[in-house]
Amino acid sequence: MQVTNNNWRDAHNNDAALPAFLAARVDRYYGERVQQSWGGGHIMRGRVPDANALHLSSNDYLSIARHPEILDAMCSTIRADGNGLLMSGIFLHDDECPQLQLEERFARFMGAEASVLCQSGFAANTGLIQAIANEQTPVYIDMMAHMSLWEGIRSAGAKPISYMHNDAEHLEQRIQRYGPGIVIVDSVYSTNGSVCPLQAFAQVCEKHDCVFVVDESHSLGTHGPHGAGLVAELGLGDRVHFRTASLAKAFAGRAGIISCSRRFQEYFKFEALPAIFSSTLLPHETAGLAATLDVIERDDWRRARLASNALYVRSRLTALGYNLNGSETQIVALEAGPEAQTIVLRDALEAHGIFASVFCAPATAQNRSLMRMSINAMLSEAQLERIVNVCEAIRDEVQLSNWPSTRRLLERGAGRVRTRQAPALLDLPVAA
Incomplete structure (x- = not known):
């Protein structure tokens, strides 16, 4: 049912059969946000x-979402292969598999030993944090980091320890208090476009023996040599343990990527729940991303x-x-x-x-x-x-x-x- 400004009240009344605890939660949304914050309108609907x-x-x-090379690659693949074999990626092991070949190519592009393709940037971030953190792991996260990274911490059962935005000195103070752990940043922050001082954060991580995770969703493709990202531009590939990215930004597709070591690649695919319990990318998505990488590297x-x-x-x-x-x-x-x-x-x-x-x-x-x-x-x-x-x-x-x-x-x-x-x-x- 499409809910518009004129029929929200009717839509809400359809929830009358809900148990009281859930009905109260829905009531709070309509009362506190729609009525109080938005004056009965809707902030997302202009x-x-x-x-x-x-x-x-x-x-x-x-500006490549309609690029003819990319569209041609996707169209020819969907005609030839349809939607392929719908199964979890843990079953892929053929060296001729297009998805595995694309993982190898992304690793070379990013200057990493290996990479893992995921269903989305959200799946990449939640899966990665869930696979490297647990209840005993301090996870240090920039207060403006993407929500998928916060959700990864929650799903791992770990405790998020936030630090002031882009403040490496404040991060170090937190690490000195709580001990070595995982440090999470965005290279480019999606809310306001600010850039993380990656070199300063890498120094803190090395000094305190922390794992360094950089989300490059808004810099992969747009920054660095041939679009390889800010980590590559700054020569920090050997000092960043993991890079993640949504391929729904500059790559104009629908997938996520994680750069990692070869040993971790195998571990991730059989330990991260989003990797185990999600289907592979569809053949035309893989073909489209391969063609997109051609364009991004070249242009x-x-x-x-x-x-x-x-x-x-x-x-x-x-x-x-x-x-x-x-x-x-x-x-x-x-x-x-x-x-x-x-x-x-x-x-x-x-x-x-x-x-x-x-x-x-x-x-x-x-x-x-x-x-x-x-x-x-x-x-x-x-x-x-x-x-x-x-x-x-x-x-x-x-x-x-x-x-x-x-x-x-x-x-x-x-x-x-x-x-x-x-x-x-x-x-x-x-x-x-």
């Missing part, structure tokens, strides 16, 4: 985009154009007074704060044809909700100017000066409008 809308909600950073111009576009938008919005919370990447977040204020921001952007992604609790902390704009490689100069012009035009309407993030910026003494010229857009060819 306007329906029209043909002129500019979509900034897709994680297809390199360095896409990464250069993405970086140029993102730098331009960040620079211009910073000059307009927006606090981008340290973004250095293609993820540009406008943090309005309370959910009601983010609805105002959403409506203002969408009224001008700009459609971004709403992030709110539990994806963010309470009262730190935001609109996330995902910049991509194929945005034209006119489209980039449109983004900037809209953000300039709506500042008073959305009360930018009253946002908590703006006040934090002013308190740091960095709230003055900058007068330096924005960087020029990179002049690169537009190709399929």
Whole structure:
């Protein structure tokens, strides 16, 4: 049943037969979130985009989701192999198996000894943490790390020990208190686009004999030599024990990857519950990812154009007074704060044809909700100017000066409008 603003009450009434403990939980959602936080509306449901809308909600950073080479590989495979053999990956052992061959190729691409393909980035993260932690393991996690990593800690029965965002000194203090364990970071944080100082964290891990796990979901494909990621760019492959990534971002597919040692690869496949109790990737998904890897390794111009576009938008919005919370990447977040204020921001952007992604609790902390704009490689100069012009035009309407993030910026003494010229857009060819 599709639930709209007009029939939520009726949908809720259909739950009358639920036991009281569950009915009360559903009541809290409708009362506390829908009515109180969202004023009877819905934070995720704004306007329906029209043909002129500019979509900034897709994680297809390199603009390859419709690439003909990838689509041809997928179409020919699905015609030849259908959906293949539907079974758990633990049964795969033939050296000619396309999925196992793709694991070998991803390992070479990432500069690792081996890799494991999973059904999603969520499955990769939950499976990995469940396979390396237990009730006695301290697991140190950045307070802004992706929810799948937190869920992995929970499923392992381990205790999460959070540390301040990107603060290696605070991490070391925590390790000195609780002892060696597992350290988890995102290379690029999906909420605000900030970048982890990986070298400093690697030093702390080595000093205290900790396992180092880096989620590269938002840097694999977009950063590093031929897209191999930030760990590879910084030469940290031998100092990071595990890298994970969702292949639903720059790779525009549906899978997850873990880089690891050859010995751990075997262990993971027979110990991690998501690996044991999930089916393999479908043949056309494997073929599509193989073709995607061809494109990503070859098209360095896409990464250069993405970086140029993102730098331009960040620079211009910073000059307009927006606090981008340290973004250095293609993820540009406008943090309005309370959910009601983010609805105002959403409506203002969408009224001008700009459609971004709403992030709110539990994806963010309470009262730190935001609109996330995902910049991509194929945005034209006119489209980039449109983004900037809209953000300039709506500042008073959305009360930018009253946002908590703006006040934090002013308190740091960095709230003055900058007068330096924005960087020029990179002049690169537009190709399929």
